[in-house]
Amino acid sequence: MIVVLSLIGIGIFLSLIRLVKGPTVMDRVVSLDTINMMIVGLIAVMSVLFENGLYLDIAIVYGILAFLETIILAKYMEGKS
């Protein structure tokens, strides 16, 4: 189980590097989308780790909110150059 958590942690860290030093705004939004999808997987693994099925409901709500965040940020950035 700790191997899976370490793999997800390394993935989030590698995306966080791009989030910090991305040259344009779209790179940062893409990195944020990637990190959100990784956190959905992390919450699902935490549901197994803590033996509590309620974490999967949190993962559903987090997935919907991540999708909304990506769409709204993309639409907001559309007019600017």
Added chain:
Amino acid sequence: MINEIIGLVFMIIGGLFYILAGLGLIRMPDSFNRIQAGTKATTLGAFSILLGVGIYDLSSLLKCLVIIVLIALTNPIGSSVLARTAYKNGERGVAK
């Protein structure tokens, strides 16, 4: 016992795909390439991890399938909208 081992194997495969997504985000030279690497690999990794969680704990398989359907519906839409916004903002990728 056997379903826990199968679930752990699926979860480790998903974690490896997450690492590949992060590596692609760092190594790719272009914004469109980063969208490609970050979204596709993460979709497959999330599928694998959620399927692993569902197999590991068989009573939660239905919820995991619901999350898989949700990600399969929403993640390509997000990727497409991001690429469209990047194109409309004048980004044209590496010259070739």
